[in-house]
Amino acid sequence: MNFSSKLLEGAVAEFAKLPGVGQKTALRLVLHLLNQDKDDVERFSTAINKLRNEIQFCSVCHNIADQPVCEICSAPKRDRSLVCVVEDTRDVMAIENTSQYNGLYHVLGALISPMDGVGPADLEVDSLIERLRTDEVKEVIFALSATMEGDTTIFYLHKRLKDFDISISTIARGIAFGGELEYVDEITLGRSITTRVPYESAITR
Numbered sequence: 001m002n003f004s005s006k007l008l009e010g011a012v013a014e015f016a017k018l019p020g021v022g023q024k025t026a027l028r029l030v031l032h033l034l035n036q037d038k039d040d041v042e043r044f045s046t047a048i049n050k051l052r053n054e055i056q057f058c059s060v061c062h063n064i065a066d067q068p069v070c071e072i073c074s075a076p077k078r079d080r081s082l083v084c085v086v087e088d089t090r091d092v093m094a095i096e097n098t099s100q101y102n103g104l105y106h107v108l109g110a111l112i113s114p115m116d117g118v119g120p121a122d123l124e125v126d127s128l129i130e131r132l133r134t135d136e137v138k139e140v141i142f143a144l145s146a147t148m149e150g151d152t153t154i155f156y157l158h159k160r161l162k163d164f165d166i167s168i169s170t171i172a173r174g175i176a177f178g179g180e181l182e183y184v185d186e187i188t189l190g191r192s193i194t195t196r197v198p199y200e201s202a203i204t205r
């Protein structure tokens, strides 16, 4: 693309770094911003700056939060005997939207993927083990996508968790086949949590 302005070119180059955004879309977004009020654009850039600089990760569950301990972990009404293990904050949002789950979460931050060079050490596993040692957890629920990475991660975690005196269950994973939790509709996802199955029987089925 031949740009009439270096500033325009620079902004387009930044937008084009976003996932799923090509040069043409980036240019459309940038021109759109140029048509907005300066105040609106200021709010937009402030929101992004604050997001990157001020956001925290909950020291208990690693979910994205505004405080050192997230609202879910600090809510007195949540069932502290249940911990649902998910990949990232989108899964927490999807499960919260179902209103069918009242336990806590543990956000791994990634799934094991040897092809992409992501190993167990890149996931928040040690802190999960630590929670099982010190907290009053009675059941761990795996809610990971039904992909090879999800399967590999559950297999690994199950090995690490099996000596603890806790139930290990998994959501009905046929529902998320080849997809990710955030794309499953709320009713189906909600049902798959309430009808979760023990992990052992899920693998021998």
Ligand SMILES: [Zn+2]
Pocket (backbone or CB within 6 Å): 058, 059, 060, 061, 062, 063, 069, 070, 071, 072, 073, 074
């Ligand atoms: Zn938390």
